[in-house]
Amino acid sequence: MSFELETAAHPEQLKRVAIDPLSRVEGHGKVTLLLDEDGHVQQVRLHIVEFRGFEKFIQGRPYWEVPVMVQRLCGICPVSHHLAAAKAMDMIVGGRLTPTAEKIRRLMHHGQILQSHALHFFHLASPDLLFGFDSEVARRNVVALAAEHPEIARKGVLLRKYGQEVIRVTAGKRVHGTGAIPGGVNKSLTAEERSYLQEDVYRVIAWSREAVEIARRLHESNRALYDGFGRFASSMLSIVAPDGSLDLYDGHLRARDADGQILVDRGDCSRYWELIFEEVKPWSYMKFPFLRALGPEAGWYKVGPLARVQNCDRINTPLAAAARRDFLEASGGRPVHSPLAYHWTRMIEMLFAAETIKDLLHDDDLLGGELVALGERSERGVGIIEAPRGTLIHHYRVDEHDQITRANLIVSTTHNNQAMNEAIRQVARTYLDGRRITEPLLNHIEVAIRAFDPCLSCATHALGQMPLAVELVDAAGTVVDRRLRGDAAPPC
Amino acid sequence: MKPSRKLRVATTSLAGCFGCHMSFLDIDERLFALLDRIEFDRSPLTDIKHCGACDVGFIEGGICNAENVHVLREFRSHCKILVAVGACAINGGLPAQRNHLDLGACLQEVYETELGLASGGIPNDPELPLPLDKVHPLHEVVKIDYFLPGCPPSADAIWKFLSDLLAGRTPQLGHGLIQYD
Numbered sequence: 152m153s154f155e156l157e158t159a160a161h162p163e164q165l166k167r168v169a170i171d172p173l174s175r176v177e178g179h180g181k182v183t184l185l186l187d188e189d190g191h192v193q194q195v196r197l198h199i200v201e202f203r204g205f206e207k208f209i210q211g212r213p214y215w216e217v218p219v220m221v222q223r224l225c226g227i228c229p230v231s232h233h234l235a236a237a238k239a240m241d242m243i244v245g246g247r248l249t250p251t252a253e254k255i256r257r258l259m260h261h262g263q264i265l266q267s268h269a270l271h272f273f274h275l276a277s278p279d280l281l282f283g284f285d286s287e288v289a290r291r292n293v294v295a296l297a298a299e300h301p302e303i304a305r306k307g308v309l310l311r312k313y314g315q316e317v318i319r320v321t322a323g324k325r326v327h328g329t330g331a332i333p334g335g336v337n338k339s340l341t342a343e344e345r346s347y348l349q350e351d352v353y354r355v356i357a358w359s360r361e362a363v364e365i366a367r368r369l370h371e372s373n374r375a376l377y378d379g380f381g382r383f384a385s386s387m388l389s390i391v392a393p394d395g396s397l398d399l400y401d402g403h404l405r406a407r408d409a410d411g412q413i414l415v416d417r418g419d420c421s422r423y424w425e426l427i428f429e430e431v432k433p434w435s436y437m438k439f440p441f442l443r444a445l446g447p448e449a450g451w452y453k454v455g456p457l458a459r460v461q462n463c464d465r466i467n468t469p470l471a472a473a474a475r476r477d478f479l480e481a482s483g484g485r486p487v488h489s490p491l492a493y494h495w496t497r498m499i500e501m502l503f504a505a506e507t508i509k510d511l512l513h514d515d516d517l518l519g520g521e522l523v524a525l526g527e528r529s530e531r532g533v534g535i536i537e538a539p540r541g542t543l544i545h546h547y548r549v550d551e552h553d554q555i556t557r558a559n560l561i562v563s564t565t566h567n568n569q570a571m572n573e574a575i576r577q578v579a580r581t582y583l584d585g586r587r588i589t590e591p592l593l594n595h596i597e598v599a600i601r602a603f604d605p606c607l608s609c610a611t612h613a614l615g616q617m618p619l620a621v622e623l624v625d626a627a628g629t630v631v632d633r634r635l636r637g638d639a640a641p642p643c
Numbered sequence: 644m645k646p647s648r649k650l651r652v653a654t655t656s657l658a659g660c661f662g663c664h665m666s667f668l669d670i671d672e673r674l675f676a677l678l679d680r681i682e683f684d685r686s687p688l689t690d691i692k693h694c695g696a697c698d699v700g701f702i703e704g705g706i707c708n709a710e711n712v713h714v715l716r717e718f719r720s721h722c723k724i725l726v727a728v729g730a731c732a733i734n735g736g737l738p739a740q741r742n743h744l745d746l747g748a749c750l751q752e753v754y755e756t757e758l759g760l761a762s763g764g765i766p767n768d769p770e771l772p773l774p775l776d777k778v779h780p781l782h783e784v785v786k787i788d789y790f791l792p793g794c795p796p797s798a799d800a801i802w803k804f805l806s807d808l809l810a811g812r813t814p815q816l817g818h819g820l821i822q823y824d
Contacts, residue, residue, distance in 0.1 A: 170692075174687060174689065175687065177661050179656075181770070196770070198770050201772075201774075204741040205737075208741045208744060223736070223737040225660050225661065226660040226663065226664065226666075227662075227665060229662065270665075270668070274668070275688075292683065292690065293688055294682070294688075297674075297678055304675075305672070308671060309671070312672075325666070325669050326662045326669070327794055432766070433765075433768050434768035434770060434771070435768075436771065594690065597690075608656075608659075608660050608661055
C-alpha cells in the first residue's frame, strides 16, 4: 500500500487544506491535504520546507571544529550531533577511547536522551494524550498541563532539568557544549560534580517509572485507539550492542522486517552505505531512505524508540527491562507498529537512560584518567549513534591538511520520513475522508506526526550529496529498469 | 503587587535550531511562576498558528527563505516589542556560513546528477518556500527593539530580560549575562 495518497492524479481540480506551521514539534514543517468536491482525500504530504546546507559549508573547515559546529543543527539534541561527529573524528585520528572518555560521553548521551524524551512527552505531546486529540486549541499546551496536572508538569520539568544538568556537567553548558573532542573528551568529573548528580538520580528514576506508568495506562485505557491510530506496518532499524541488548551510544546495525524477523544483523556502521540508500522527491527537502536489499517500494522503515525497544533482544537495566517485558506482553509478542506506541517505548527508554546514568555515576573512571587517545590517521570517519529520535549517521572525509572535503549526514527524522507520511495518510483516510474538515480533525494529523517526535531542524541540513534514482518507464507506465546513482559506493 | 493583565508573548524559530527555545525552558521551575504573569500566543509550545496582538515577540534564527520573511513581518506587525534572540537572529549565525557559496550551484550539485543521467531533481514544488540566496539577520528586514546575544543566550539572561520587562524596567543584562559563543 506504500505511496498511496502521495500524489493525486489531477491536483489542479482539488481543494487544498494546509496545516502550517506544524506545532508542538521541533523545526519547520507543514502538511498539505488535497480533497475532491465530496471531501474525499486524494493527496496527503508532509513537507520539510527549509534547508540549511551544513554538509556543504563545513567543507574546508578543520576536522576538530566539526563536533562543535554540527551540533548547531539542533538545539534539542545537540549532544547527539556533537557525539556522532566526535565518533567519526575518533576514526579520523585513529583513537580508541579510554574508559574515562567513553564513560563521560555515555553519561552525556544518556543525559541527552533523558531531557529530550521528557521534553517531548511532557511539554509537547502530553496535552493531546491527557486532554484528548480534539480538545480546544487553548488547552492543548504545557500551560494547561501545568494548570490541570501540576504534579505531572512539575515532574516533567524537573526530569528535563536533570538531563540538562548531566549535559552541563559533562559538556560545559546545557545547549551547545564542548565536551567531546576527536579521540576523547576535554574534561572528567570532579568529586563534587559527581555527588551533585548523584543526589537526585534516585528521584529521577522514580519519576521515570511513574512516566512509564502514565504512558502504559493511557495506552491500556483505550487500546482500540492506541493500537489502531495511524497504524502501518514497516521494517525497523537501529543499532544494538554486540550482545543484542539496547545500546544508544554504540553497536552494530540491525534491521527487522514488519513481522519481526531479522533482515540485517551485525551490520558494520562504517559501511552503512551498503545497507541504506536514499531517494529525493520534488515536494520535500527531506530525503527518503530505504534498505537497499528491499528497494524503495518495500525497503522504507522506522527508527526511534518503538523500533529500538523491539529491535534489541533485551535491556540490561532491571527496571527498564521489566517495563519492556510489560510492553511486549501487552501485544502478545507480536511486533507493534502503532505510532502512538512510540510514547510508551519513549518512556521506557527514559527510564533506561535514568538507570544508566545512575550506574555510570558509581564508576570511578568518571573522575579522571587519560582523556584522549590518538593513533593512526584515516581519511574517512563514520559515527553512528542512537539519538533520541533514532539512528543518526555522520560521515566525513578529511584531507592531509586536516580539512573536511566531503560530508554526509543522515539524521533520525529523515529515516522516519516515509513512516510519518504513511501514518498521516492512514489518519486522513480514517478520520478526515468525506467529512467536513475542522481544526480538531486536523490536530489528529499532527498527533500522528508528534508520535514520532520529529526534529525538523535536523532534517533541514541537506545540501550534501544527494543520490538519485533513475527509472526507465515504458509507454504503459511500467518500470522497465531502475538505476541508482552511486550504487554500493560510499557517498563520501 | 496588584495583579495586572498577563503579558502576551509570541515566540518562533526561523532559520534557527530551537536551541534558544531550549534555553528559555532551561529556566526550569521558574517557568511555573512565569506562567502566572505571561500567556502564550503563537509559539512552538502552543497550537496557535498565527501571531495575534502581543506585547512581546521573541524570535530565534535568521532569515533563509521567503516564508521566514513573511513570519517575521507578521510578528513585527503584531508585537509591541520584538526581540532578536541568539546568534542566528542577530547576525545569521552558523547557517549564514552558506553565504559564501552560490546557492544555484549548490542546488545543482546536490539535486542534479553529475553523470547527466537524470533530468534533474531540485525540489521545486510550489509548497516549498523559495530559499534566499543569503541568510540575513532579522534587523535587515524589520526594526528590532532588543537583542539577546549568545548561542544560545543563557536561561538566566532570558529570565533577567523577562523579569525586567514584567517589572516595567528597561531590560538590561549586565555583566556575566552577555555572552558571544
